């Protein structure tokens with residue numbers, strides 16, 4: 001046995017070693033796995049060059065039946081594949097046919113994950129070319145269900161898990177990841193997964209899904225993307241008692257223990273990947289999210305998707321909607337249900353944009369924006385007990401206990417849902433906002449679909465077809481009184497892939513609010529007359545690669561303008577440059 005292992009190590013041929021009977025019965029295998037008794041140690045052998053069998057099992061290089069005759073000869077694939085040679089296009093057709101046969105969304109999700117794990121380029125080609133159909137599968141709403149059931153559907157690990165057990169060893173853990181040149185990290189601690197709450201370690205579905213979109217929608221190479229889940233425990237009793245739960249079985253660590261792990265993580269990230277790696281915080285609970293962004297925003301290239309990406313996408317949708325609802329941004333009155341990351345993040349960016357447009361101080365422009373939280377309208381008499389991120393929105397007003405009453409007294413022209421709680425835009429609420437406006441702009445941002453403040457059907461029916469509606473998770477077109485209504489998807493997926501690409505291609509070292517405004521403007525500009533005619537305030541996702549290239553170009557331009565870009569000299573045509581940097585999932589030929 002030892003001689004066999006030595007031969008393998010030394011690269012000698014072991015193919016002539018015929019299996020021999022051994023004393024304990026059975027047949028000796030050359031790797032020593034099967035013949036070892038359970039208490040003996042075995043060596044987990046692997047080959048370092050992807051060829052033959054290992055090439056077929058390498059998701060980065062596998063092409064399945066699309067390996068050419070020449071490649072089959074050159075890479076020891078003869079006999080490992082049936083004789084047919086197919087094209088990537090035919091494989092795509094086969095996969096989409098198969099996926100369409102699954103009735104259950106979670107089965108579609110699992111099939112897509114299986115493809116990602118076995119043939120990465122085919123996965124991305126399928127996703128890029130069927131983006132409107134497959135986005136709801138790999139992303140919201142289905143990813144929400146996948147996270148809830150992550151433990152029971154778990155097959156192979158994806159991404160990197162950093163738990164409290166790794167405290168003091170985070171740099172070593174990062175070094176276990178097979179790729180060295182990482183450009184984008186999406187990290188969660190699983191405490192606020194969509195509107196589904198604390199899913200602990202099972203939140204991993206979110207960084208994995210977001211990074212799949214970084215590649216498919218924004219063209220960042222998959223090997224440059226690293227999904228990370230930081231596991232500090234969970235307060236979700238159901239998961240703690242679930243035999244299939246994959247995370248630490250303890251209550252969440254908080255305070256110093258939490259911040260020390262995060263500090264170690266952020267330090268290790270910079271040490272391992274350098275100054276220009278983008279860290280996207282995703283689905284942290286708001287009691288950590290704002291603090292992490294403020295703390296690391298000055299020392300790292302960090303971006304909070306829920307606060308900043310959402311703000312940028314919603315501002316774009318509101319600006320685009322002005323063509324349909326009339327007026328300038330400063331003429332509108334905004335009312336939010338939900339004053340957390342998404343709500344206050346959006347509110348602040350709208351106030352900033354109005355301030356820039358009107359040259360009025362932001363303290364002034366905030367006054368047209370009102371927020372309702374679980375305790376009612378945020379007003380000055382509540383100021384002392386409010387979390388810090390709500391305080392700027394505590395305007396002078398009598399207390400108002402409910403959303404419906406807030407609509408009646410504030411008389412908003414724009415109603416935005418960012419509460420994480422479904423069905424809050426009731427018939428009465430939508431009727432009230434419709435009674436004030438000819439065309440009310442209603443955005444139900446909460447994900448997944450089950451948490452949406454209302455459905456598209458409810459918005460159009462209860463407003464008698466007058467609402468301009470967009471939602472965080474997609475809804476099918478709705479027919480009302482013989483007319484078909486199309487709603488847009490107000491989701492940060494429009495922004496973060498292009499935004500991140502812009503940071504990466506310019507070598508930006510910090511994120512600045514003006515970049516968010518630039519991304520927002522770039523997105524709003526992409527809404528065409530044809531989209532407006534359908535009542536849409538976002539362009540279709542089918543154009544997302546072009547949209548992302550435009551967003552990336554404008555974000556990069558802003559980074560150069562602000563002196564935050566390090567990739568010099570600045571490319572002349574940033575759109576073309578962004579496009580040229582984008583990953584294409586078409587198969588490569590192997591020599």
Ligand SMILES: NC(=O)C1=CN([C@@H]2O[C@H](COP(=O)(O)OP(=O)(O)OC[C@H]3O[C@@H](n4cnc5c(N)ncnc54)[C@H](OP(=O)(O)O)[C@@H]3O)[C@@H](O)[C@H]2O)C=CC1
Pocket residue numbers: 192193194195196285286305306307310313337338339340341342343372373374375417418419420421424445446447448451471472473490491492493
């Ligand atoms: N479409 C998109 O692109 C995005 C959508 N989202 C979605 O937005 C939702 C919220 O996310 P986020 O802001 O990060 O969450 P947070 O937990 O930070 O904020 C939630 C807010 O909603 C309030 N709230 C909760 N329940 C009610 C209720 N019954 N009535 C009134 N207010 C209520 C909370 O009030 P209190 O403070 O009093 O507890 C809090 O202010 C999620 O569903 C998420 O999926 C988020 C990011 C992007």
Ligand SMILES: CC(=O)C(=O)O
Pocket residue numbers: 140193194195283305306446447472491492493
């Ligand atoms: C879309 C998103 O980031 C969220 O719902 O949290």
Ligand SMILES: [Mg+2]
Pocket residue numbers: 194282283305306
């Ligand atoms: Mg999120």
